[in-house]
Amino acid sequence: MSTAGTNITRKAVVVGAGPVGCLAAMALAKQGWSVDIYEGRPDMRLPSSKAAAQQRSINLAISARGLAAIQAIDPGAADRFLSTVIPMRGRMIHDGQGGLESQPYDRDGQGINSIGRAFLNEDLLREALAVPGIRAFFQHKVLSIDFDRRKLTVRGGEGQDAQDVDVSFDFCVGADGSYSIVRRQLMRVVRMDYQQWYIPHDYIELRMPAGPPQEPGGDPTFLLDPHHLHIWPRHTFMLIALPNKDATFTCTLFAPTADFDRLDTDGKIIEWFKDNFPDALPLIGERALLDDFHRNPRSALMSIKARPYHYRDRAVILGDAAHAMVPFYGQGLNCGLEDVRVLDVLLREARVVAAAQVPEGGEDQRLASALARYSDTRHEDLVAICDLAMANYVEMRHSVTTLAYRFRKALDNILYSLNRKHVTAAEVTPVLSDNTFVNAPSGWLPLYTMVTFRPDISYLTVRRKFQRQTDILGLAGWLSAGVAVGTLTITCVTLLRRLQNQP
Secondary structure, three states, X not given: OOOXXXXXXXXXXXXXXXXXXXXXXXXXXXXXXXXXXEEOOOOOOOHHHHHHHOOOXXXXXXXXXXXXXXXXXXXXXXXXXXXXXXXXXXXXEEOOXXXXXXEEOOXXXXXXXXXXXXXXXXXXXXXXHOOXXXXXXXXXXXXXXXXXXXXXXXXXXXXXXXXXXXXXXXXXXXXXOOOOHHHHHHOOOOOOEEEEEEEEEEEEEEEEOOEOOOOOOOOOEOOOOOOEEEEEEOOOOEEEEEEOOOOOEEEEEEEEHHHHHXXXXXXXXXXXXXXXXXXXXXXXXXXXXXXXXXXXXXXXXXXXXXXXXXXXXXEEEOOHHHHOOOHHHOOHHHHHHHHHHHHHHHHHHOOOOOOOOOOOOOOOHHHHHHHHHHHHHHHHHHHHHHHHHHHHHHHHHOHHHOHHHHHHHHHHHHHHHOOOOOOOHHHHHHHHHOOOOOOOOOOOOOHHHHHXXXXXXXXXXXXXXXXXXXXXXXXXXXXHHHHHHHHHXXXXXXXXXXXXXXX
């Protein structure tokens, strides 16, 4: 039964044992809640689970927002986590002839970090289970939730051994991904605005092996520079590669669904790669490429927007359950972890007490107020980053090769360099343990810098500032064009008059 009506520690259930669910469990446990995590899949630490995860997971790029969230919840975990990542300082653009161009992410040397999804999941799960008061139940699939009675029905086990049991809770967190059962159940009790759409592109994961050691008995080597995110932009499609600790690269091919449909024979696959990625094919290997194409699933790309994210004091959804986005800004993971940090701050600001006495059938007004504030203040941020992520796909597969993009990036960097002070992520992270955002950006800031390296600026503020800066550049362009036209007109009139005055 639920602990409502008593003053003992209340019970929170977290549905989903991914990175967002694990961090949410840690945040609640540190505030005094007793936390049970329910995950429908087998324990991700098992070898069989690791093999399955490697077939369909886009490598993760964790940046300042995600790291700031982990730092706010558990500084020690953040320090340990950083030892498992590979820093990437910029993009390496591979053109169609095999030429390379390095595009640094930041003038001050800041970068993003590559880590495999399985490694990140395991690390955060291990950190979560080390926190007193947290338990995890794997192969426990949530079937339904009665939020008013504070009960969820869970099917534990598989096959003939499966059993359905009712689990009582005081507070439910849905961190169970794009196809969230918690979100679907919330729709039965909340007038939720919901939008879901697929883009006409798919992706498939490939693997680039490690290179031979430089000396006998030495460690394997990277076949590409490991401190770049490698991109082969081809206008309507692209290949990317992120480094792994074992010197391999996880490659992901994004392409229109129609293009994938045409690659229906081994010969067509190899020929297509020879035409479009001539420098990548020898590194991946023809046999390995075909094996990955046949073994790894082709996956769709989906975007989700919803509102509100909560129901009374009973439940809230975080991460992809609330706002799945396409992966082209590398912010899906970072945004989900930031959800946890923002919610943690709001719960503490509302002085929500894990051992508060709540009458049977009653409502914790502080918790309900904090969740309502989360839905109200977080929504526009999430819409902003979903839209920015969609727009960044065009940039990554096409714009990075254009003269207009390079000119805008160079102009951004010049104007950014004129700022009296450059604020780095390390400087603003400490204040985010007790503040959702500071939102006081000054001077000129490139869009990528704001999104990736300024966790103190909300996504909505990022989008608004970027639009203002774009408007300024547009106005400056029109003024320059007007001056040029005016000068040309005066020059032409002067020459015409001189010609007319000649005998």
